[in-house]
Amino acid sequence: MTQSVNLSQGRSYLGIPGPSVMPDAVLRAMHRAAPNIYEGELIDMMVPLMADLRRVARTTGHVAMYIGNGHAVWEAALANVIAPGDRVLVPATGRFGIGWGEIAASLGAEVQLIDFGISAPMDMGRVAEVLEADKDHQIKAVLGVHVDTSTSIRNDIAGLRQTLDAAGHPALLMADCIASLGCDVFEMDAWGVDVMAAASQKGLMVPPGVGFVFFNDRAEEARARMPRVSTYWDWTPRAHPEAFYQYHCGTAPTHHIYGLRVALDMIHAEGLENVWQRHAVLARAVWAACDAWSRAGSFAMNVADPAHRSTAVTALRLQAPLATELRQWTQRNIGLTLGIGLGMSTPEDPKGDGFFRFGHMGHVNGQMIMGLLGGVEAGLCALNIEHGSGALEAAAKVIGQGGAYSEMQIT
Numbered sequence: 481m482t483q484s485v486n487l488s489q490g491r492s493y494l495g496i497p498g499p500s501v502m503p504d505a506v507l508r509a510m511h512r513a514a515p516n517i518y519e520g521e522l523i524d525m526m527v528p529l530m531a532d533l534r535r536v537a538r539t540t541g542h543v544a545m546y547i548g549n550g551h552a553v554w555e556a557a558l559a560n561v562i563a564p565g566d567r568v569l570v571p572a573t574g575r576f577g578i579g580w581g582e583i584a585a586s587l588g589a590e591v592q593l594i595d596f597g598i599s600a601p602m603d604m605g606r607v608a609e610v611l612e613a614d615k616d617h618q619i620k621a622v623l624g625v626h627v628d629t630s631t632s633i634r635n636d637i638a639g640l641r642q643t644l645d646a647a648g649h650p651a652l653l654m655a656d657c658i659a660s661l662g663c664d665v666f667e668m669d670a671w672g673v674d675v676m677a678a679a680s681q682k683g684l685m686v687p688p689g690v691g692f693v694f695f696n697d698r699a700e701e702a703r704a705r706m707p708r709v710s711t712y713w714d715w716t717p718r719a720h721p722e723a724f725y726q727y728h729c730g731t732a733p734t735h736h737i738y739g740l741r742v743a744l745d746m747i748h749a750e751g752l753e754n755v756w757q758r759h760a761v762l763a764r765a766v767w768a769a770c771d772a773w774s775r776a777g778s779f780a781m782n783v784a785d786p787a788h789r790s791t792a793v794t795a796l797r798l799q800a801p802l803a804t805e806l807r808q809w810t811q812r813n814i815g816l817t818l819g820i821g822l823g824m825s826t827p828e829d830p831k832g833d834g835f836f837r838f839g840h841m842g843h844v845n846g847q848m849i850m851g852l853l854g855g856v857e858a859g860l861c862a863l864n865i866e867h868g869s870g871a872l873e874a875a876a877k878v879i880g881q882g883g884a885y886s887e888m889q890i891t
């Protein structure tokens with residue numbers, strides 16, 4: 481019998497949808513002694529940093545920074561505009577939509593949930609029916625997750641705004657772009673988004689620990705009508721860099737600010753449109769490989785229609801428990817970490833061992849994606865999991881052609 485050799489030594493690769501791979505330049509910028517928080521460089525950095533953050537969100541509105549993760553900014557966004565007893569509409573397309581609704585409920589909001597399941601985008605017709613039925617405008621906000629990271633569904637946030645406008649409904653449009661910002665195309669102002677939540681550890685390529693709430697003047701007016709907002713979550717002082725630093729909000733996230741400075745410089749040096757294009761091409765390479773694998777056995781992409789897929793994350797299915805076994809194999813044998821299936825348990829698969837995910841967000845390039853896909857191919861072969869052939873060649877073609885690959889070829 482031949483002895484199998486463990487091939488996991490070497491630089492490991494985190495192919496999960498956040499935290500994403502962090503650029504060495506970001507890590508180097510953070511590796512420093514504690515800075516002066518009263519005056520000098522750190523203070524001077526804040527105004528341009530916030531301007532460059534707004535450029536990534538495509539907004540001329542305001543941005544408030546919090547020491548916290550995505551869950552923190554979910555709460556921060558709501559705490560400024562939703563009072564106990566207010567109603568919010570949650571058109572959910574996965575675990576993250578439902579999770580944001582749960583935070584709203586915990587703050588005392590009345591949550592009206594439309595659950596679109598785990599493989600379909602929001603159906604705007606159904607959202608329109610609910611809005612039109614709300615004649616006396618009890619719904620104060622619609623909470624839309626742009627990319628639901630659990631299912632990899634990308635929703636049409638501009639379409640959600642059109643749906644609100646067509647119904648003549650004044651509710652705020654609030655978007656969760658925690659997974660999508662800096663990956664999938666997003667235009668806060670052009671799409672009419674009033675409040676948007678994002679965090680550092682996905683497309684923004686910085687360790688988890690800072691979150692952002694972007695808001696426009698309409699949202700600020702809603703904030704002014706609130707009976708009370710807790711001091712910590714209040715976005716008003718945080719949207720003003722001087723106040724943020726010196727007086728109102730506690731110690732600043734000093735090292736994250738240095739890391740974020742470098743990450744934003746990288747994004748703007750590449751050009752935000754080019755960043756979006758890169759994600760689109762790399763996602764198509766992932767999908768081309770997945771299409772090939774899907775031609776035999778149980779392998780399948782969770783979202784059938786490419787028009788509704790995120791370019792930042794891909795959720796996948798394999799007959800349970802093969803998804804978990806594949807993840808464990810790549811982890812133990814070749815130093816590749818794949819994402820778990822999140823919130824995807826079903827009565828037949830209570831532990832969700834039939835789902836897994838690839839993260840392809842942020843600091844990713846062609847060779848990293850080929851490495852990810854090659855590692856998965858190795859695992860499929862090692863575990864004798866039935867799959868279609870030609871996946872790596874299909875992905876290599878997309879990358880080799882630099883994305884000159886029409887959507888038609890995907891299916």
Ligand SMILES: *Cc1c(COP(=O)(O)O)cnc(C)c1O
Pocket residue numbers: 498549550551552576625627628629656657658659679688
């Ligand atoms: C990651 C993520 C969250 C949660 O962020 P945490 O930092 O893990 O709290 C929320 N929404 C979406 C869409 C996400 O991708």
